[in-house]
Amino acid sequence: MKVVLPFLIVLIFSCSNTKKSKDTGTHFASDFEKYDALKWSAMVHFNEGEYDKSLANFLDAFEILSDEEVSDYFYAATSALHLQKDQLAKELIIKAIVKTNAAEHYFDSFDRFNEFRNKPLFTEIKQEYSNYQSAFFESLKSPAIYKETDSLNKLDQKIRSNGSSLDEISRVDTANIKRLIQITKTHGWQDKGWLLLWHQRGTYGEQNYVWDFFKPYIDTQIKQGNMRKDFWAFFDEEKSVREKNEQIYGLFTSNYKEFPIKNIEIVDSLRAEIGKPTLLYEHEIYGIELPRGYQAKTPLTAYKNY
Numbered sequence: 001m002k003v004v005l006p007f008l009i010v011l012i013f014s015c016s017n018t019k020k021s022k023d024t025g026t027h028f029a030s031d032f033e034k035y036d037a038l039k040w041s042a043m044v045h046f047n048e049g050e051y052d053k054s055l056a057n058f059l060d061a062f063e064i065l066s067d068e069e070v071s072d073y074f075y076a077a078t079s080a081l082h083l084q085k086d087q088l089a090k091e092l093i094i095k096a097i098v099k100t101n102a103a104e105h106y107f108d109s110f111d112r113f114n115e116f117r118n119k120p121l122f123t124e125i126k127q128e129y130s131n132y133q134s135a136f137f138e139s140l141k142s143p144a145i146y147k148e149t150d151s152l153n154k155l156d157q158k159i160r161s162n163g164s165s166l167d168e169i170s171r172v173d174t175a176n177i178k179r180l181i182q183i184t185k186t187h188g189w190q191d192k193g194w195l196l197l198w199h200q201r202g203t204y205g206e207q208n209y210v211w212d213f214f215k216p217y218i219d220t221q222i223k224q225g226n227m228r229k230d231f232w233a234f235f236d237e238e239k240s241v242r243e244k245n246e247q248i249y250g251l252f253t254s255n256y257k258e259f260p261i262k263n264i265e266i267v268d269s270l271r272a273e274i275g276k277p278t279l280l281y282e283h284e285i286y287g288i289e290l291p292r293g294y295q296a297k298t299p300l301t302a303y304k305n306y
Contacts (some may be wrong), residue, residue, distance in 0.1 A: 030225035033275060035065045039072055040277055040303045043285050044073055053304075055079040066095075070102040071110075078112040081119070089239055090121040097125075097132040098139070105130050142187050149183065149192040152176045156195060173199050181213050189221060204235045230274040256291035264293045277303070 042057035058076035061068075073096030080089035096102045107113075107129070113122070125132075137143045157174045183190060200210050219300045221227040237251045246262040247255075249271050261267050268278040278297035281303065282288045 030229075031064050032225070032228050035047060035061045036147060037303075037305070038064070039069075040281065041305060042079075042205050043071075043075065044281075044300060044303045047285055049082075051079040051082040055083065055085075062095075065275075067099040068102040070096050070106065073100070073102070074110050075112065077156075077226075078116075080203060081113075081116045082228060086119060086121055087108070090125065093121075093125055093201060094132055098130065098135045101136045102131075145183055145187050145190065146192070149180070149190045153192050153195050156199065177210055181210075184214075184217065189218065189227065198234070200236055201235055228275060230276055233274050233276070249274070249276065250291060253282070253288040256289070261291055261294075264291060265295075268297060 033118055038057045042061065045051070045054035045057060052234035055076055060081065061072065062076070063114045066216070077089040077092040080086070080092060093107070099215070107125070116122070137146070140146050148160070155172060159169050159236075164172075169201055170225050173196075176198055180190075180193045180196050184193065184223060187202075197210075203296060204211065216229060218231055222229055222231060228267060233249055234251055237248055237282050239250050240262075241252065241255075241259045244262075247259050248262060250261045250267055252259060263270065268280075271278065278296060279290060279294055280298065280300060283290050284300050
């Protein structure tokens with residue numbers, strides 16, 4: 001029987017030597033917006049080698065939402081490593097696993113860790129990885145539903161990679177989405193359901209049993225601040241590309257020539273409406289190629305408000 005160490009359930013961070021982020025007085029409509037403002041600021045500071053400020057931003061963000069994104073924990077841990085705060089880095093990585101079920105292969109391949117992998121903490125975490133993942137499952141309200149939704153995802157991918165016919169894929173997709181509707185009605189939205197819903201995108205915008213249920217349900221969750229405003233962004237973008245050969249938000253970053261952005265002059269404003277950062281931010285932080293005709297109106301320094 002696996003033993004889950006007590007400190008996995010409640011991780012206490014020693015942050016007394018870390019500068020706290022300043023309060024700018026900005027009004028945020030949801031915790032997602034508060035989190036994102038801190039995360040974007042953290043990434044800009046990280047990109048500029050300002051690891052103390054980056055770490056402070058990330059730690060403040062985790063106080064708002066503790067289970068949002070594994071990569072944020074890993075960047076925060078990298079900042080701590082640069083600051084020679086190895087114990088804090090270890091705690092952040094462990095919390096990434098316990099809170100988000102960070103995949104072990106992602107831990108192994110996260111390139112920002114590479115220059116630090118000779119440190120003992122990486123071997124120590126590796127040895128206990130399965131215990132940390134057990135702690136994640138023990139913290140779930142409905143672990144059986146999580147595992148079932150994960151199984152539906154795996155079936156979704158298997159049927160698409162084993163040479164199955166289009167009819168068979170359609171049959172599985174239909175069964176999966178019907179089960180997802182039942183799960184959502186009983187247990188609420190499951191994040192792992194996104195891929196199953198994505199594979200219904202061919203009828204997005206139409207009236208059928210899929211969208212008659214999910215569209216109003218998710219719209220209500222967004223309005224109540226329980227889900228992100230950008231949930232439908234890729235669905236809207238794909239529909240625009242499919243029907244008009246043009247993008248709305250510039251989400252398909254490798255296809256700007258094939259599918260140009262319709263209103264390039266206001267694309268950042270449109271992105272802001274759904275809680276996305278500017279294309280300039282995506283370019284500077286993640287290296288995406290900027291589309292032709294794009295002119296940034298907001299400097300990257302605007303994100304460094306914390």
